[in-house]
Structure formats: structure tokens, C-alpha cells
Amino acid sequence: MNVHFIAIGGAAMHNLALALHHKGYQVTGSDDDIFEPSRSRLKAKNLLPEEFGWFPDKIHAHIDAIVLGMHAKADNPELLKAQALGLKIYSYPEFLYEQSKYKTRVVIGGSHGKTTITSMILHVMHYYDKDVDYMVGAQLDGFDVMVKLTETNDFIVLEGDEYLSSPIDRRPKFHLYKPNIALLSGIAWDHINVFPTYENYVEQFSLFVDSIVSGGNINYNEEDPEVTRVVEASNNTIRKIAYRTPEYTVENGQTLLETPEGPLPIEIFGKHNLNNLAGAKWICQHMGIDEDDFYEAIATFKGASKRLEKIAESNTSVAYKDFAHSPSKVEATTNALKEQYPKRSLVACLELHTYSSLNAEFLKEYKRTLDAADVAVVFYSPHAVEIKKLKKVSQEQIANAFKRDDLIIYTNPDDFKDFIFSQNFDNKTLLLMSSGNYGGLNFDALREAIE
Incomplete structure (x- = not known):
């Protein structure tokens, strides 16, 4: 498959390009500038554009798919050429859905905690050598890339961002994934340049819950009143599972998580991170990890990159x-x-x-x-x-x-x-x-x- 990226240098975009290259796709791309670490990582795989800028000549009828990044504008010359040729144009989340529509999609949504919860889940899966596809918003210890796509894995874990999909698709990214298993960690008004009112922002999470496939489930933080209201108000035919912060103590700078087997020393700390852990435990259980095994693995989790x-x-x-x-x-x-x-x-x-x-x-x-x-x-x-x-x-x-x-x-x-x-x-x-x-x-x- 021949895929061209318009704005290939973005953090998310270049990781998707690397994932498709690893999968054996023919990948090309353009950008008006590319910074580190994207530049070196693309160059190492011979995916770095020979020169920066937008070149309509790169767009031709033999391209199977265009992936359009948010950094591009609606009047981008390459985009206009692709539209004129009638090529299939995907936003980043649309293309991820196309790559995963026959898998069990696990989507982690919420105003905060998304990267940490996704990282926890992937850490536990990695601990037990359970291979899953994924897309996460930070570079993780033990993982070479932020996006992994295969033909064989049953699960894909996606960090569900509520920001816009592309310059020509103003839908939030997490509306496009159609999860089988979902999590909602919290709702706190953000991105006011896109969602000018609190009500408009909250509505995006209601639409997210309604996008879960029939018969799927939503795991939600019941300590957040807005999350609880949004989930309980949904008429979607899904299973609704609440979670809350587990009991824990702090002794001499060490956090101890209360478990059925007694207090467990863990590397992370803070009530918000313990709440994230409770959500991650539910998701891991849906993915075949029992509670005792989850605790063993999570004890070695040191936190997501750039988070605390x-x-x-x-x-x-x-x-x-x-x-x-x-x-x-x-x-x-x-x-x-x-x-x-x-x-x-x-x-x-x-x-x-x-x-x-x-x-x-x-x-x-x-x-x-x-x-x-x-x-x-x-x-x-x-x-x-x-x-x-x-x-x-x-x-x-x-x-x-x-x-x-x-x-x-x-x-x-x-x-x-x-x-x-x-x-x-x-x-x-x-x-x-x-x-x-x-x-x-x-x-x-x-x-x-x-x-």
C-alpha cells in the first residue's frame, strides 16, 4: 500500500509513518519543517523528505491513501492536488480506525490521565509478553515507537484525544475510533480555542460514550461528578462499570497500595495516579490479566514520560x-x-x-x-x-x-x-x-x- 503523509513531521504523524513503514507499506511525506526527534527518526528509516515544503508533484493517482496532519492548512497545495485527483484522504484517527476495524479497540478518554493510563496498560501487557497494537502520546520505556500496527494482534489500545482530527475534519479524534472497550477518566474544560463553552466541551464526551459499539463497555471514574452524569445519561446499549481511587498509605516517601494480599509498594504516587491505576486495572482485566497478575506488574511501573x-x-x-x-x-x-x-x-x-x-x-x-x-x-x-x-x-x-x-x-x-x-x-x-x-x-x- 502506498501512503503519503501531508505534515509527516508531527509527533503523532511521524510515529504512524514509522509504524506503516515497519508493516511494509510504501511511505512518503512532506512538511515545511521537521524538528527533533522526528527528523532523526525519519532519516534513520529513509523517510525524511529530501527538501522541506509542499510539492504537488508528489501527489499522483497511484497513491492509495493520504494521511492529513493538523499542522497542514486547508489550502495546502498537496491537499488541493489530492482532492482534485479524488484520492482517499484520511485524518490521523480515521486511518488508525481503518487499520484496526477488525480488532478489539480499547480507547482511553478523558481530559487528564490518558497517557498515564494507556502507559500502565501497555506496561502490564509488556510485562507478560502479551503483544498488542497501540497508539500512545508519549515515548515509553521499553517501547521503540509510539504507534504499533500489525495484521495479527487481537487488541489495539488507543489514547483517545478530544482535540480536532484534521484541518478538513473538525471532529474530535476520539469520536472516530468506535471502541469496544472504553475508559473515561475525568472531564475538566480545556482547548477553549476549539470548545469555547464548558457545555460544548462536555458534549464531546457524551458523543464519545455514544460512539462505543453496541454490547461494549465503558469504565468510568465515579469520583468525577461530570463523568458520572455523562455516562449514566447515555442510552447506548453498553455495560457501565464504575471505578474509584483504591485505598493507599504513604510512609516515609513510599506509597503503599492496599491489595487483597496486603500493602504493595509502588513506584508512582498521588491520588490522581492511584485513580488512574484503578482504571487501568479494569481495562487489563478485560484484556485477560487477572487482578493478582496486574498488581505484580504495576509494582514495577515508574510512570509515563514527562508525567511527574x-x-x-x-x-x-x-x-x-x-x-x-x-x-x-x-x-x-x-x-x-x-x-x-x-x-x-x-x-x-x-x-x-x-x-x-x-x-x-x-x-x-x-x-x-x-x-x-x-x-x-x-x-x-x-x-x-x-x-x-x-x-x-x-x-x-x-x-x-x-x-x-x-x-x-x-x-x-x-x-x-x-x-x-x-x-x-x-x-x-x-x-x-x-x-x-x-x-x-x-x-x-x-x-x-x-x-
Whole structure:
């Protein structure tokens, strides 16, 4: 099969291209620029375009499928040529469905926890040498690629993103997978540039539940009232299975999960991660792993890449960074670190980087999310606001939104870095949260300062 990728350099797109190449497909692609690690990974398989840009001459009648990435625009020259030739054009999720329509599709949805839960499931399957197809949103330990597709595996595990499918398909990705087995972890308003109201955002999850195939099942976090309401309101003929955070204790920085066989030491921590674990356990049971075997495997799970990742530690201090930016993630992560190290002073730093977090109207969603921190810091770049063509956000607006009188606010990257490196790290926990790069913070230097 001959497949051409328009915008092949994206994190998801290049992984799908690699998966199809491994499957024996003829793969070509274009992009106007490609960054690392996509560039090196494509080059290693001779899939890197010879030159960057859009070239309609690459599009011809012998192409079986076009996969269109979100980075491309609706007037992309290659897309227009493909449309003129009447070629079959797929969005990324549409093509994944085509590759998996005869498999049992397991789809993990929710505003938060998707990558972690998917990673947990794949870790357990890998632990027992059970081969499954998958698509996950982060590079995992023990896995070479983020997408795997075969002709033989019975299951495919898909991280179900609610963001849009392509420039010409405005449906959320997870509406297109038609799961046999699904999970819904939580609903917390996000992507306000696409879903301008809370109600519009929640509606996407209702449609997701309704997209589950008849006779399938939905496993849902009953501790989230909106999730419970959405699932229980669905008239879809599916089995509805609730889960909740299991009992656990924390002793001297070690989380112990309560199991039928007694307390089990685990590598991950935080109530939100224990809740994710409960959901992953249900999915693994549907996939043939019994409870005892799940506990044995999950005890060795160290966490998903970029999620609550330990970056430095000494005898008296520790530092973590987390791919956290939405209000629900910020609150969960801050609470988790304080619970894990209750006797240490917690310095929690949040970079406002996404479209939603830099929107003056959305800021109020961050109310009290940093309350568990002993020292709370918010950093943002006014230049980032300008780039995203948003209204200016003032320090006063941020202070009012978080409802914390002692909130420290930085708008200059150098001032933020000076604050970090001026800290006495004795008996402290440092938490850095962002989907950006913290103004270019040097993590090697930070590690040296702490260790």
C-alpha cells in the first residue's frame, strides 16, 4: 500500500509513518519543517523528505491513501492536488480506525490521565509478553515507537484525544475510533480555542460514550461528578462499570497500595495516579490479566514520560517536573507532591503556556489550584500572549484568578531562573509544571544545584 503523509513531521504523524513503514507499506511525506526527534527518526528509516515544503508533484493517482496532519492548512497545495485527483484522504484517527476495524479497540478518554493510563496498560501487557497494537502520546520505556500496527494482534489500545482530527475534519479524534472497550477518566474544560463553552466541551464526551459499539463497555471514574452524569445519561446499549481511587498509605516517601494480599509498594504516587491505576486495572482485566497478575506488574511501573518525572534528588530535597498545565492537572500534581513529602516545604512553579491558560477569561479556572504549595510561583511570557494573538494578561488578573495573596509572579525568564537558583533546597520539594520549556531553564545546572 502506498501512503503519503501531508505534515509527516508531527509527533503523532511521524510515529504512524514509522509504524506503516515497519508493516511494509510504501511511505512518503512532506512538511515545511521537521524538528527533533522526528527528523532523526525519519532519516534513520529513509523517510525524511529530501527538501522541506509542499510539492504537488508528489501527489499522483497511484497513491492509495493520504494521511492529513493538523499542522497542514486547508489550502495546502498537496491537499488541493489530492482532492482534485479524488484520492482517499484520511485524518490521523480515521486511518488508525481503518487499520484496526477488525480488532478489539480499547480507547482511553478523558481530559487528564490518558497517557498515564494507556502507559500502565501497555506496561502490564509488556510485562507478560502479551503483544498488542497501540497508539500512545508519549515515548515509553521499553517501547521503540509510539504507534504499533500489525495484521495479527487481537487488541489495539488507543489514547483517545478530544482535540480536532484534521484541518478538513473538525471532529474530535476520539469520536472516530468506535471502541469496544472504553475508559473515561475525568472531564475538566480545556482547548477553549476549539470548545469555547464548558457545555460544548462536555458534549464531546457524551458523543464519545455514544460512539462505543453496541454490547461494549465503558469504565468510568465515579469520583468525577461530570463523568458520572455523562455516562449514566447515555442510552447506548453498553455495560457501565464504575471505578474509584483504591485505598493507599504513604510512609516515609513510599506509597503503599492496599491489595487483597496486603500493602504493595509502588513506584508512582498521588491520588490522581492511584485513580488512574484503578482504571487501568479494569481495562487489563478485560484484556485477560487477572487482578493478582496486574498488581505484580504495576509494582514495577515508574510512570509515563514527562508525567511527574523526578529530575533531581538529594538526602534532604527532591525536584520533579510535570507535563501539567490544565487546572485539574495542576491541582492534582501539587496535592500529590505535598502528600508524598508532607514534612518538606513545597515550592510549586507553574508556567502558563497554552492557549487556554493564557486566556484572561479562562484564568479563573485556576482558583485555589496551588493551595497545597508552601510557596506558589506563576511564570508566563507576555511575548507568548502576543504570539497567540490573545488579549494582554496582567499580573493583577493572575493574582486574582489564583486567589492566593502570596502568589509570586514572574514575566521575565531570567528573573524566574534567578528565583529557582537562589533557593536553599534543604528540606524542600521543587515542582515545575508546564507544557513549555520554563523560559529555557537549564535542567542539568538545576540537578547540580540540588544534588
